[in-house]
Amino acid sequence: MTEETAVHVVRHGRTALNEQGRFRGLHDVPLDDRGLTEADALARSFERRSIVGAFFSPLTRARETAEPIARRLGIDALPVEGLLDLDHGEWTGLTAEEAERLDQKEFARFRWDPRASTPPGGEPLIEVERRIVGAIDELGRQYPSREIVVVSHEIPIRLLLSHVTGLDGVGVWNIPLPTGSVTRLRGSVGSWRVDGGPAVP
DSSP states (O other): OOOOEEEEEEEOOOBHHHHTTBOOTTOOOOBOHHHHHHHHHHHHHHTTSOEEEEEEOSSHHHHHHHHHHHHHHTOOEEEOGGGOOOOOGGGTTOBHHHHHHHOHHHHHHHHHOGGGOOOTTSOOHHHHHHHHHHHHHHHHHHSTTOEEEEEEOHHHHHHHHHHHHTOOGGGGGGSOOOTTOEEEEEEETTEEEEEEEEEOO
């Protein structure tokens, strides 16, 4: 029988740009007060679980979400490049309406066929999917039959979950995924399933 890993996939807590409805991308914005509260709630929700590792996107908002979890569990929190947010390129810091005005054709593709989309000057979404799936697979190889936490961002998590569940097109955007939420995956390299969530502690 294949040894299964449990992966708690966390969307980082809220930031000021989340509150304003702006694309964050690689802009290194910290958690706001609500985001810090969400991070604390997440840490408390994990304290009775047998989690052996916490991993985060190397951006401040992800680190500030992961570190309280790691402290409460007495484990290390380590950055993983594959968990980084989408590079929104010229859309970074813009609202959806502002991004649409900048490039209507690409924004329509972003909304209706995200895997075929590349924000102007940014990263192809299909590459984001490949790297986050690769990161989860690598952690699965390292921690067979163990329980871990990974903290990432909205779009990478949406692409990961839609990859696992077979969603495509606009379905990528229909997954409820609030800040500070947790989705549990269970499985092994190349064979993951959703085993709970998304849920907010």
